[in-house]
Amino acid sequence: MLRLFSLCLLLTGPVPLVAQEPGCTLILPRYVFDGTELVEHHAVVVRADTIAAVGHVDRIQVPQGCTVREYPAATLLPGLIEGHAHLLLHPYDETPWDEQVLRESYAERAIRGANHAVRTLQAGFTTVRDLGSEGAGYTDVGLKQAIEKGVIRGPRLLVAGKAIVATGSYGPKGYTEQVAVPLGAEEADGVDGLTRVVRDQIGHGADLIKVYADYRWGPDGEARPTFTQDELNLIVEIANSSGRPVVAHAATPEGMRRATLAGVATIEHGDGGTPEVFVLMAERGVALCPTLAAGDAISQYRGWRKGVDPEPARIRAKRASFSHALAAGVTIVAGGDVGVFPHGDNVRELEMMVDYGMPTLEVLRAATSGNADVLGLGNLVGRLTPGLLADLLIVTGNPLEDISALRLVEEVFIGGQTVYGPDRED
Numbered sequence: 001m002l003r004l005f006s007l008c009l010l011l012t013g014p015v016p017l018v019a020q021e022p023g024c025t026l027i028l029p030r031y032v033f034d035g036t037e038l039v040e041h042h043a044v045v046v047r048a049d050t051i052a053a054v055g056h057v058d059r060i061q062v063p064q065g066c067t068v069r070e071y072p073a074a075t076l077l078p079g080l081i082e083g084h085a086h087l088l089l090h091p092y093d094e095t096p097w098d099e100q101v102l103r104e105s106y107a108e109r110a111i112r113g114a115n116h117a118v119r120t121l122q123a124g125f126t127t128v129r130d131l132g133s134e135g136a137g138y139t140d141v142g143l144k145q146a147i148e149k150g151v152i153r154g155p156r157l158l159v160a161g162k163a164i165v166a167t168g169s170y171g172p173k174g175y176t177e178q179v180a181v182p183l184g185a186e187e188a189d190g191v192d193g194l195t196r197v198v199r200d201q202i203g204h205g206a207d208l209i210k211v212y213a214d215y216r217w218g219p220d221g222e223a224r225p226t227f228t229q230d231e232l233n234l235i236v237e238i239a240n241s242s243g244r245p246v247v248a249h250a251a252t253p254e255g256m257r258r259a260t261l262a263g264v265a266t267i268e269h270g271d272g273g274t275p276e277v278f279v280l281m282a283e284r285g286v287a288l289c290p291t292l293a294a295g296d297a298i299s300q301y302r303g304w305r306k307g308v309d310p311e312p313a314r315i316r317a318k319r320a321s322f323s324h325a326l327a328a329g330v331t332i333v334a335g336g337d338v339g340v341f342p343h344g345d346n347v348r349e350l351e352m353m354v355d356y357g358m359p360t361l362e363v364l365r366a367a368t369s370g371n372a373d374v375l376g377l378g379n380l381v382g383r384l385t386p387g388l389l390a391d392l393l394i395v396t397g398n399p400l401e402d403i404s405a406l407r408l409v410e411e412v413f414i415g416g417q418t419v420y421g422p423d424r425e426d
Helices: 003-012 097-103 106-122 139-148 190-203 229-241 253-262 275-284 292-301 313-328 347-355 360-374 403-407
Strands: 024-033 038-040 042-047 050-056 067-078 080-085 125-130 156-159 209-212 214-216 223-225 246-250 266-269 287-289 392-396 409-414 417-420
Touching: 024 392, 067 360, 067 409, 080 360, 106 125, 106 139, 106 409, 106 417, 125 360, 125 409, 139 156, 190 209, 190 229, 209 229, 214 246, 223 253, 229 246, 229 253, 246 253, 253 266, 253 275, 275 287, 275 313, 292 313, 292 347, 347 360, 347 403, 360 403, 392 403
Parallel strands: 024 067, 080 125, 125 156, 209 246, 246 266, 266 287
Antiparallel strands: 024 038, 024 042, 042 050, 067 392, 214 223, 392 409, 409 417
16 A cells, blocks of 8 residues: 555554445545645545545545555645636737737637647646637637547636727727727627627627726726726626626726626726725625736836836735725635736736735635636536546645645646646656
């Protein structure tokens, strides 16, 4: 018997065995984080693609003949969930956003997306909410379908397709009026236009609807609200009637207020959020995805030497808004706007959440069970609970002591199958 399993038997007594059942695995790590708490001397039984049992090693029921997997210095936890990514984008310091939208073909962007999906898996993220194809049409829907068919490896995806923007508010600027410039999103306005576009996106396979509730279209290029309250209400009503949530890009207090009153599921970014707006969000059950890492990355692309130079005003303001959200009790979604910075570096957001004042345990919950609940996946993933899918992550060390232990990935499972680790060389 393997060393740790033997030690557990000596310390706690034998693991009870029941009738032999092939195709099961007993996982024995040092620590188990179940989506809520971190404990020691616990084990998990996986049967086929499902978690069959979780419990202390001296009480868990284990089918006879289970394969035993021992991880004596590791933590087992649910596969991490990325709350805000763009698999079809790559870092802006490599190629600016405008250049990606205007010069990269759908084929190139799809191939990049497939590569990014693999890197995301290798980082331990088994589910991703991808919030917009950024000018690549419904390529994100095709990427999701290719993963589901087994054509490529990748995380479980929720995709938004084309984000919805108010006419004139969004897209590359500075071109002459006779040039038709791809926007990177889909324009729609008013009752007829918004009704048609929301329904058309649903028909093309969008799992959710993303709307820009504000954008940088003010007289001096400052962010201002885009859609009226009635327009946002309509978007949410149509999407919700199909069983789909709406997420809102919003950074201004008024854009956030309107989106919250309309009933969106999450607000993305929220840089300019005030204590009053965050209280309203908490009252209405609207979550915040702060995307701390995106602003951090962009500031560095613009010349900020992190750790050397004083923090720019943008970073100081972001710390303050995040602190206000925590104080108000707003549900926090863990999502970094990955694609602005490299795919596979997703843990960067979790590290920054801790650095910005969120307790490490709460960050671990946000990246697993919390994100699962907000994304409507709590009955499938996000917890180590019997009956849920065996999307699992094994990392060296204890992430409750140091969140960066999440970077030390040993093995990743989706549906009980190893997708990254010692059993795979690719």
